[in-house]
Amino acid sequence: MAIPISYNVRNLKLRKGLTVMTALGIALTVTTAVFLMALLAGLDKAFMTSGDPLNVLVMRKGSTAELSGGFDASLFPTLKTLPGIAKDAQGELLASGEWVVVVVLPRKDGTGDVNVSVRGLMPGGLTLRQEETDSKGQPRLKLLEGRWFETGQREVVVGKSIHDRFSGANVGDTMDFAKGQWKVVGVFDSGGTAYDSEIWGDVNQIAVDFDRQGGYASAYLRATDPVAADALKNRVSDDQRLKLEGSLETEYYEKQTSSGGPIKFIGTVVAIIMAIGSSFAAMNTMYAAVAYRAREIATLRIIGFSRPSILTSFVIEAILLSLLGALVGIVLILPFNGMTTGVGNSLTFSETVFSLHLTARVVITAVVFAIVMGLAGGFAPAWHAARQDILTSLRA
Amino acid sequence: MTLTRFVTKSAFRNRRRSSLTVLSITFSLLLLTLMMTVWRAFYIDTGTAQEAQRLVTRHRVSLTEWMPSFYREKIRAVPGVVAVAPNNWFGGLYIDDKPEHFFAQFGCDPDEIFKVFTDVQIPPDQLAAWQRDRAGTVVDSKLAEKFRWKLGDRIFVSGTIYPLNLELTVRGIFTAPQPTNSIYFNQKYVEEAVPFAKGQAGMFDILVDRPENVAHVATTIDDMFRNSPEPTKTESEKAFQLSFINSMGNVKAFILSICFAVGFATLLVSANTMAMSIRERTREVAVLKTIGFTRQSILGFYVSEAIIVALLGGLLGCLLAIAVVSLLAHTPGMGMFFAGMKITPPTFLLAILVSGAVGFLSAVIPAYHAAKIDIVEGLRYLG
Numbered sequence: 001m002a003i004p005i006s007y008n009v010r011n012l013k014l015r016k017g018l019t020v021m022t023a024l025g026i027a028l029t030v031t032t033a034v035f036l037m038a039l040l041a042g043l044d045k046a047f048m049t050s051g052d053p054l055n056v057l058v059m060r061k062g063s064t065a066e067l068s069g070g071f072d073a074s075l076f077p078t079l080k081t082l083p084g085i086a087k088d089a090q091g092e093l094l095a096s097g098e099w100v101v102v103v104v105l106p107r108k109d110g111t112g113d114v115n116v117s118v119r120g121l122m123p124g125g126l127t128l129r130q131e132e133t134d135s136k137g138q139p140r141l142k143l144l145e146g147r148w149f150e151t152g153q154r155e156v157v158v159g160k161s162i163h164d165r166f167s168g169a170n171v172g173d174t175m176d177f178a179k180g181q182w183k184v185v186g187v188f189d190s191g192g193t194a195y196d197s198e199i200w201g202d203v204n205q206i207a208v209d210f211d212r213q214g215g216y217a218s219a220y221l222r223a224t225d226p227v228a229a230d231a232l233k234n235r236v237s238d239d240q241r242l243k244l245e246g247s248l249e250t251e252y253y254e255k256q257t258s259s260g261g262p263i264k265f266i267g268t269v270v271a272i273i274m275a276i277g278s279s280f281a282a283m284n285t286m287y288a289a290v291a292y293r294a295r296e297i298a299t300l301r302i303i304g305f306s307r308p309s310i311l312t313s314f315v316i317e318a319i320l321l322s323l324l325g326a327l328v329g330i331v332l333i334l335p336f337n338g339m340t341t342g343v344g345n346s347l348t349f350s351e352t353v354f355s356l357h358l359t360a361r362v363v364i365t366a367v368v369f370a371i372v373m374g375l376a377g378g379f380a381p382a383w384h385a386a387r388q389d390i391l392t393s394l395r396a
Numbered sequence: 397m398t399l400t401r402f403v404t405k406s407a408f409r410n411r412r413r414s415s416l417t418v419l420s421i422t423f424s425l426l427l428l429t430l431m432m433t434v435w436r437a438f439y440i441d442t443g444t445a446q447e448a449q450r451l452v453t454r455h456r457v458s459l460t461e462w463m464p465s466f467y468r469e470k471i472r473a474v475p476g477v478v479a480v481a482p483n484n485w486f487g488g489l490y491i492d493d494k495p496e497h498f499f500a501q502f503g504c505d506p507d508e509i510f511k512v513f514t515d516v517q518i519p520p521d522q523l524a525a526w527q528r529d530r531a532g533t534v535v536d537s538k539l540a541e542k543f544r545w546k547l548g549d550r551i552f553v554s555g556t557i558y559p560l561n562l563e564l565t566v567r568g569i570f571t572a573p574q575p576t577n578s579i580y581f582n583q584k585y586v587e588e589a590v591p592f593a594k595g596q597a598g599m600f601d602i603l604v605d606r607p608e609n610v611a612h613v614a615t616t617i618d619d620m621f622r623n624s625p626e627p628t629k630t631e632s633e634k635a636f637q638l639s640f641i642n643s644m645g646n647v648k649a650f651i652l653s654i655c656f657a658v659g660f661a662t663l664l665v666s667a668n669t670m671a672m673s674i675r676e677r678t679r680e681v682a683v684l685k686t687i688g689f690t691r692q693s694i695l696g697f698y699v700s701e702a703i704i705v706a707l708l709g710g711l712l713g714c715l716l717a718i719a720v721v722s723l724l725a726h727t728p729g730m731g732m733f734f735a736g737m738k739i740t741p742p743t744f745l746l747a748i749l750v751s752g753a754v755g756f757l758s759a760v761i762p763a764y765h766a767a768k769i770d771i772v773e774g775l776r777y778l779g
Contacts, residue, residue, distance in 0.1 A: 021668045028661040032654065060559060067460060068487060068557040102458040111649075112642035115458060178457055179625065210461065243559075261495070269724075270427060270654055274661070277423035281665040284416045288672050343645045351645075 002309050003300070008317040011289065012324075019321060022285040026325025026373060029271070029278040031332045034358070034366045036267030038333065042357035043260040043343060050193035050256075051249035052132040052140075054086075056232045058219040061245045064255075066100040067117075070215040073097065075242055082235055084228035085221050088127045096125030097216035099206050102350050103177040103199075108167045114342065115350040116162065118177070118199045120206030123151055128222045134191055141195075146171040146186030151202050157186035159196040161340065161353035175199070178209035194253060197342070197353045220249070256345060256352075263343065275373050278325075282377025286318050290385040297385050298393035311386040318378020319371055326370035330363060399697075407701040410673060414705055417669040421709025421751060422716060424662040429717035429739060429747045431655050437737045438641055439648070443634050444573055446515040451602040451614055452636040456627040459485075462596035463626050471600060474616050476609040479511040482597035484583055488553035488562060499539055500576075501553055501562070503583030506532075512603045515573050522547070522568030532567035533581040540569045551579070560589045602630075659750070666758035670702045674762040681766050682774025691767040698766060702759030703752055710751025714744050 012019045058079060060071045076097045086094045099120040104113045126148055132140045144163075149155040158169045168174070174181040182201065190196050207213050221236075223229035229248060236246030290297070297310060337358040342351040408414045453471065455461035471480045486501040506527045510516055518534060526532045535545055545551065545566050553562040564581050587594045602617075604610050614630040621628045631639075641647055684694055718739050725737065 017671065018668060021664050021671075025661050025664045025668075028657045028664075032657050035653075062554060062556055062559065064489075064493070064556045102460045104458050111646055113639065114642070210457070273423050273427045274658065277420045277427075277661065277665070280416045280420035280423070281661075281668065284413055284420070284665070284669060284672075287412060287416070341645060344640075 003305055003313040005316060005320075008313060008320055011293070011317060012320060015289070015292075018285055018288065019324070022282055023321055023325040023328060025281045026278050026322050026370060027328035027332060029274040029373070030326045030329025030366050030370050032274055033267075033271040033369055034330060034333045034362060035336065035356070036263065036271060037362045037365060038337070038356045038358050039341070040260050040264055040267070041359045041362050042354040043263070043352075044257055045357055046192060046194060046352060046354035047253045047257045049191065050195070050253040051251075052129075053226060053248055053250050054223050054229050055128065055132070055249035056221045056223055056229055056236065056246050057249045057252050058221065058236050058244050058246050059217070061237075061243050063245070066098070066218045067102065070099070070212070070217040071242075071244060073215050075244065076216060076219060078242065079219055079221065079236070079244075082221070082232060084223050084232045084235075086131070086224045088124075088131075092124060092127075094124055094128040094131065094222035096122040096128055096203075096220045097218075098122070098125055098203055098220060099210070099212055099217045101178075101206065101210045101212070105166050105175075105177075108165055115344070116166070116199060117197065117350040118156075118201065118206060120201055120203035122203050125203070125220060126200075128220055129190075129195075131222060140191040140193070142189045142191075144187045144189050146184075149185055149201050152204070153202065154180065154182050154205055155185045156182045156199050156201040157188050158184055158200075159198050160187060160189045161196040161342075162199055163187045164340070165342070165353065178206075180209070192355070194256070194352055197351060221246075260343065271369070275369065279373050279376040282318060282322060282373060283380060285321065286314065286378050286381035287384070289317065290314065290381045293385075294388060294393040297388055298390045301390050302394075307386040311382045314382030314385050315375065315378050318382065319374040322370040322374030322377070323367070325373075326367050329370070330358075330366060333358065403697055403700050404704060406677075406697070407704045413669060413673065417666065417705055418709045418712065420665045421662055421706055421754070422712040424658050424665070425710045425713025425747055425751050426716045426720065427658050428655060428662075428750060429714050429743065430720060431651050431658075432743050432746060433717070433721060433737055433739050435651055436740065436743055438638065441634075444515060445607070446513075446573075447633050448607045449604050449610065450512065450633040451604060451610060451617075451630050452633055453600040453602060453617055453628050453630040454598070454636075456618075456629045459598070461626070462598060463600075463628060465595050465597045467597065467621065467626075467628070468600060470620060471602060471617055474613055474620070476604050476606070476613045477602055478605050479508055479603040481505050481508040481512045481601050482583065482599070483509070483601050484586070484593075484596075484598040485557075486553070486555065486562070486581075486586070487557045488555045490551070490553050498577075499536075500578040502578055502580050503586050504580050506534075506580075506582055509580060509601070510570075512601045513572070514603065516570050517572075518568050518570040526567035529565060529567055530582050530584055531564055533564035533579050534568035534570050535566055535579040536576045537569050537571045538575040539577060539579065540566070545569075558586055558590050558593065560586060562586075601633075659754070662751075662754050663758055666702065666706055666754050667762075669705070670698070670759045671762045674698055674759075674766045678766065678769060678774050678777040681769060682771045682777070685771050685774070694767040695763050698763035699756060699759045702763075703755035706751045706755025706758070707748065710748050710754075713751070714739065714747050717747075 059066065080093055080095050088094055101118050102115045103118055105116050106113050129141050130139060134140045144160065146157070149157050156175065163169045169184060171184055171186060173184045175184060221232060223232050233246040233248060236242065236244055300310060336356050338355050340353055340355045342353045345352045453467070455463050465482060468480050468482055471477060481504055484503040486503055488501055489497070490499065491497045510518060510523065522534070526534050533551060539545070547566055547569070549566045551564045551566060553564065555561055562581065562585065602613070604613050610632060614632070617630045618628055681694060721737055721739060
C-alpha cells in the first residue's frame with residue numbers, strides 16, 4: 001500500500017527552515033537555467049519570425065551574409081527581368097538593390113559601443129516589406145512615429161530596438177555616422193524581427209557615404225506566390241551570367257540562429273554544474289530527513305508498509321521539495337520576462353536585439369530539470385530509508 | 397586531544413553529510429572560479445609587455461570599412477612608431493562552415509608583420525621562404541597540429557567576402573605566446589585577383605617604441621586623419637579585443653549575476669548543514685560549558701568547523717576548475733574563446749577566500765545561538 005502524499009507534505013512543513021533553505025538553493029539553480037533558456041527562446045523567436053517566405057534574397061555566390069562583398073550594379077536590371085516578381089499597385093516591380101553596412105554606436109546605458117546594421121534600400125525595398133504580413137494576415141511593418149525617409153535625402157528611419165537602446169534615435173534627432181549627419185525622420189516596428197535592430201536609409205545616399213557606389217550587397221525580389229519564390233530562387237542561382245545565389249529570406253535568418261551558440265554552450269555548462277551542486281544539497285537534506293525519522297520509518301514498516309512504498313514515499317518527498325524550488329525559481333524570473341537584451345551576431349557582425357521569452361516549453365523544461373535534481377538527490381537517501389533495520393531503528 | 401584535532405574531528409563526525417556539503421561547495425566554487433577567470437581574462441589582464449606596446453588602427457565608422465593603404469606611411473612618420481603593418485580579415489571558409497574548422501585568415505605584408513608581432517617566433521629560413529612565395533602562408537603551430545599541416549602542404553580557403561578562393565602553400569609555422577587560431581598570407585594575392593581590394597587596408601597593427609608613448613601615438617594618429625574622408629580609431633590591442641567581447645552583449649552583467657546566484661546558493665547549502673549539525677549537538681555544548689569552555693571558544697569551535705568544510709570544498713573546486721579550463725580550451729568552436737585562459741594565483745586565492753567567507757557566514761548565527769544556550773536546558777535537550 002502506498003503512503004499518502006499528505007504525509008510528505010506535512011513532513012516538509014514540519015521542518016520549515018530546512019525545507020525553505022534547500023528549496024531556495026534549488027530555486028536559484030532553476031532561476032539561472034530558466035534565465036538562460038528564456039534568452040535562447042527569445043533569440044530563436046527573433047530569427048524564426050524574421051524574413052518572409054515570398055522574399056528572395058540575392059547575394060554574390062559564396063557570400064554568407066549581406067555584409068560580405070557585393071555584386072556589380074549592372075546585374076540588377078537583369079535580375080528585374082526574371083519572371084515571377086510581384087508588382088505594386090502602380091505596376092512597379094517589387095525589387096530592391098540594397099547595401100548593409102555596420103556603424104558603431106554607444107549604448108544609452110553606457111555599457112559600451114555596439115555594432116549596428118545600417119541598411120540602404122530602394123523605394124521598392126520599402127513597398128516590398130510593407131507587403132509582408134504576419135500569421136494573422138496583418139501587415140508586419142508599422143510606422144510608429146514620423147514618416148519614411150525620402151529618396152535622395154540624408155534621412156533615416158530607425159527600428160524600435162534602436163530607438164529604445166541608443167540615445168539620439170528619436171524623431172527630429174540627428175545621427176552622426178559615416179561622412180556626416182543623418183536626420184531621423186521616423187521609427188518603425190517590424191514585429192520583433194531582426195529588422196527592429198536596423199537603421200534604414202536611401203540606398204544611394206548610403207552607398208556614397210560608405211564609398212560603395214556601382215554595386216549592391218544584396219537584392220530583394222518579392223515573388224508573386226510561394227511556387228514562384230522557389231522558382232525565382234533557383235533561376236537566380238542557376239543563371240551562369242549572373243554568378244549570384246538566391247535564397248528565401250526565411251532560410252537566411254534560420255542560419256543566423258547559430259549566433260546563440262556561445263550562450264547555449266555556456267548556459268549548459270553553468271546549468272549542469274549548478275545542478276550537480278544543488279543535487280548534493282538536496283541529498284544532504286533528504287539524508288537528514290531520513291535520519292530524524294528513523295524510528296518513524298521503522299514504525300511504518302511494522303504496521304505493514306512495504307519497502308518499495310517507503311522508497312517511493314521518500315523519493316516523492318524529494319521531488320516535492322525540488323518542485324517547490326522550481327516554483328520559486330520560475331516566480332523569481334517572472335519580472336524579467338520581456339526584458340530586452342542584445343547579442344552579437346557573427347554573420348551580420350552587429351547586434352541583434354531580442355527579448356527574454358518565458359515560453360511554455362521553457363517552463364516545462366525547468367520543471368523537468370528540477371525533478372531530475374530531486375531524483376538525483378532523493379534516491380540514495382530513500383534507498384537508505386527503505387533498507388533500514390527495523391529493530392535498531394526502533395531502539396534509536 | 398588538541399583543540400585543532402577536536403575541531404577537525406567534529407567537522408567530519410557525520411562523514412556523509414560533511415562530504416556531501418564539501419562536494420556541493422566544490423561544484424559551486426568550480427563555477428565561481430571559472431567565472432572569475434573569464435572576468436580576469438577580459439577586464440583585468442593587461443596582456444604581455446609586447447601587447448601593451450601595440451596599437452590597432454581601424455576605420456572610425458566600423459571594422460567593415462576600409463582605409464586607404466597610404467595611411468601606413470603617414471602612420472610610420474608619427475614619432476614613436478617603430479613598425480606598421482596592414483592587416484586584412486579574409487573571412488574565408490576552410491573545408492566547410494562548421495565551427496571546428498574555423499580559423500582566421502589575415503592578408504598582410506610578410507616583410508613587416510612580424511616586426512610588429514615581436515613576440516611571435518618563427519624560424520628565419522621559414523620566414524624568408526614565405527616572403528619569397530606570394531601564394532605562401534605561415535600558420536599557428538597549434539593549428540598546424542590540429543589539422544596536421546606540414547611545410548609544403550596546400551591549404552584551400554574559399555572566400556565569402558572576396559570573390560576569390562585562396563590556394564596557399566604552408567611555408568612556415570609560427571609559435572605565439574598564446575594560440576592565435578590564425579594564418580597569415582600575402583595581401584598582394586588578394587589585390588591581384590580582386591581589383592576593388594587594391595590600395596585598401598582593413599586595419600593597421602602598430603608597434604610603439606615605449607609603453608608610455610602608446611596613448612600619445614594613438615591620439616596623434618587619430619588627430620591626423622580626423623578631417624579626412626576616412627577618419628580612424630586607434631586603440632590598444634587589448635581594448636580592440638575587448639570591443640569584440642562587448643559586442644557579444646552585456647557580458648559583465650551576465651557574469652556578475654551568475655556569480656551572485658552561485659555565491660548565494662553556496663551560502664544556503666553551507667548554512668543548512670551547519671544549522672543541522674549544531675542543533676544535533678545541543679547537549680554536547682552544555683557538557684562543554686559545564687567543564688569550563690567559554691562562550692567565545694564554543695563559538696570559535698563551530699565557526700572554524702564550518703570554515704574547514706568550506707575551505708576543503710573551495711580547494712577541490714579550484715583544482716577541478718583548472719581541469720575544466722584546459723578541457724574547454726580544447727572544445728571545438730569554444731576553443732578560441734578559452735585558449736590562453738589560465739587560473740592565476742590571485743584568482744585561486746580569491747576563490748579560497750570566498751569559500752572561507754561562506755563558511756564563516758554560514759556558521760555565525762547557528763553557532764551564536766548554540767553558544768548562548770542555558771546549560772541546564774541544553775543537558776535536558778533530547779534532539
